[in-house]
Amino acid sequence: MAAEIIDGKAFAADVRGRVAQHVAELKSVHDIVPGLAVVLVGEDPASQVYVRNKHAQTIEAGMESFEHRLPADTPQNELLDLIEQLNTDSRVHGILVQLPLPPHLNSELVINAIAPAKDVDGFHISNVGLLGTGQKSMVPCTPLGCLMLLRDRLGSLSGKDAVVIGRSNIVGKPMAQLLLRDSCTVTIAHSRTKDIEEVCRRADILIAAVGRPEMVTGEFVKPGATVIDVGINRIPAPEKGEGKMRLVGDCHFESCAEVAGAITPVPGGVGPMTIACLLANTLTACCRAHRLPEPEGLTA
Numbered sequence: 001m002a003a004e005i006i007d008g009k010a011f012a013a014d015v016r017g018r019v020a021q022h023v024a025e026l027k028s029v030h031d032i033v034p035g036l037a038v039v040l041v042g043e044d045p046a047s048q049v050y051v052r053n054k055h056a057q058t059i060e061a062g063m064e065s066f067e068h069r070l071p072a073d074t075p076q077n078e079l080l081d082l083i084e085q086l087n088t089d090s091r092v093h094g095i096l097v098q099l100p101l102p103p104h105l106n107s108e109l110v111i112n113a114i115a116p117a118k119d120v121d122g123f124h125i126s127n128v129g130l131l132g133t134g135q136k137s138m139v140p141c142t143p144l145g146c147l148m149l150l151r152d153r154l155g156s157l158s159g160k161d162a163v164v165i166g167r168s169n170i171v172g173k174p175m176a177q178l179l180l181r182d183s184c185t186v187t188i189a190h191s192r193t194k195d196i197e198e199v200c201r202r203a204d205i206l207i208a209a210v211g212r213p214e215m216v217t218g219e220f221v222k223p224g225a226t227v228i229d230v231g232i233n234r235i236p237a238p239e240k241g242e243g244k245m246r247l248v249g250d251c252h253f254e255s256c257a258e259v260a261g262a263i264t265p266v267p268g269g270v271g272p273m274t275i276a277c278l279l280a281n282t283l284t285a286c287c288r289a290h291r292l293p294e295p296e297g298l299t300a
């Protein structure tokens with residue numbers, strides 16, 4: 001295996017440590033405690049795990065965590081009332097509504113009800129527009145985490161050829177915008193892209209956000225490229241026992257690592273960066289709300 005393994009777990013721990021240090025300073029100098037409100041509607045098991053982890057890491061960083069668990073049949077108006085209440089609560093600097101929402105709720109409407117300055121997921125249409133026009137915004141956590149890992153490994157990204165596979169609103173598109181803002185030459189590939197392997201082989205930076213287990217093989221990778229695997233897929237692992245599952249990315253790790261210069265593993269790559277960046281965004285939102293300088297190196 002030729003590639004350097006990018007240790008997202010260690011980098012995320014470092015980000016959380018830097019956030020905690022800023023939070024401690026905010027408390028001691030200004031008597032301000034950043035607060036994150038997480039809203040979970042329903043009982044989706046994966047969402048429950050995410051929300052639990054978010055709560056634990058928010059507390060560990062010294063912030064206040066406000067958890068709101070609502071039944072799966074919560075009417076839309078009730079959810080919108082709660083968001084309105086959180087929008088005006090001065091203890092709350094960040095609001096996150098855990099997705100996916102139950103089908104009777106309109107996710108777009110709900111997300112766009114969050115005050116843009118508190119939208120720490122960066123999904124509000126105002127933040128999408130601000131990012132797209134290169135203005136200060138809240139940046140979606142997963143792409144922000146990928147950007148931090150890339151800047152840490154490569155320094156300046158200016159002039160690099162970047163290919164993002166996937167054009168979702170939560171990963172692919174904001175990732176492409178961030179890379180463009182860092183002066184990469186960006187291509188977005190998707191399910192209709194022709195000769196996708198050839199397109200990807202041009203990339204100095206290859207981001208896989210496809211949702212297809214191990215689709216990206218070594219054939220997609222330019223020798224020496226930096227590969228960021230965003231995918232989280234659960235596949236059967238009969239070798240571990242009947243009914244057991246294991247996590248894999250969107251990249252076939254072994255074959256990509258033969259060719260790449262560096263690669264993120266799954267698990268332990270991008271995944272841990274997502275919550276670390278949620279905490280960083282909450283801190284940033286708090287600093288902006290109080291017109292204090294933003295923490296360096298923790299924003300896009």
Ligand code: NDP
Pocket residue numbers: 142165166167168169170171172189190191192193196208209210211212215230231232233250270271274
């Ligand atoms: P979506 O399903 O919303 O988007 C997938 C994208 O991949 C689409 O744009 C789709 O193209 C494209 N695609 C699908 N099949 C192919 C193919 N055969 N060739 C090329 N492109 C293809 O997924 P998300 O963006 O939400 O998530 C992507 C992955 O990232 C998932 O594995 C998800 O679990 C993971 N994820 C990880 C996070 C983390 O914290 N690490 C956070 C969020 C997501 P088209 O638009 O043409 O259909």
